[in-house]
Amino acid sequence: xxxxxxxxxxxxxxxxxxxxxxxxxxxxxxxxxxxxxxxxxxxxxxxxxxxxxxxxxxxxxxxxxxxx
Numbered sequence: 598x599x600x601x602x603x604x605x606x607x608x609x610x611x612x613x614x615x616x617x618x619x620x621x622x623x624x625x626x627x628x629x630x631x632x633x634x635x636x637x638x639x640x641x642x643x644x645x646x647x648x649x650x651x652x653x654x655x656x657x658x659x660x661x662x663x664x665x
Contacts, residue, residue, distance in 0.1 A: 606638030
């Protein structure tokens with residue numbers, strides 16, 4: 598699990614929220630995706646929590662993490 602802060606669920610793209618893109622840099626994920634935790638958030642009473650994934654580059658080189 599990454600020691601870096603995860604973005605709020607409301608700020609994720611649909612691809613990031615669905616686990617098909619890196620939570621930090623947005624690159625499409627095919628193989629080697631690493632679960633980095635749960636992005637939490639809600640809109641009103643709707644829970645938007647989602648398990649999010651990162652590419653190997655972002656998990657091994659935190660300086661490459663993009664900003665969401």
